[in-house]
Amino acid sequence: MKKLLGLFFMSILLTGCPGGTAYKPLGFTGGFSEVQIAKNRYKISYRGNALVGSEKVENRAMLRAADFTLELGKDLFAIIQENNKQRLSGDSSGNVYTKHGTTLEIKVFNFNDYFPNTMFSKEQYKELIEKRNNLKGDTNLYIAEDVAKYLSSYR
Numbered sequence: 001m002k003k004l005l006g007l008f009f010m011s012i013l014l015t016g017c018p019g020g021t022a023y024k025p026l027g028f029t030g031g032f033s034e035v036q037i038a039k040n041r042y043k044i045s046y047r048g049n050a051l052v053g054s055e056k057v058e059n060r061a062m063l064r065a066a067d068f069t070l071e072l073g074k075d076l077f078a079i080i081q082e083n084n085k086q087r088l089s090g091d092s093s094g095n096v097y098t099k100h101g102t103t104l105e106i107k108v109f110n111f112n113d114y115f116p117n118t119m120f121s122k123e124q125y126k127e128l129i130e131k132r133n134n135l136k137g138d139t140n141l142y143i144a145e146d147v148a149k150y151l152s153s154y155r
Helices: 002-016 054-071 122-136 144-150
Strands: 031-038 041-047 076-090 096-109 141-143
Touching: 031 054, 041 054, 054 076, 054 096, 054 141, 054 144, 122 141, 141 144
Parallel strands: none
Antiparallel strands: 031 041, 041 096, 076 096, 076 141
């Protein structure tokens, strides 16, 4: 009887979510969320269901960080901290599934905030950021618009 109930509930879940977690706000089957933790600092999280692998979860967290930065009217985000988690879950039949989640703590900026007292064009600012990242070997500062374009296939 327990097996039958488990199969029934699994069939309902699978009918309701035919694939992996979509790029959407957090719900029963996963998704993204954000919370402000200080001025211009946020925690961005993306949680996938058992059908979404760790690479896709990490890329969707980055995509959400970029989209959220743009929604705030900002140009750049810096990753202050990254946390990747795996959680095992199972069903009544004894099947075990791995669910992945990523949380990014980010700080958001406008170009002018990052380069105070400057009046460059957007393209000049982008060149400055790329040059800075290449010189410092620093990869934690991102141009939100570029990340959103690059990772758009993860929507």
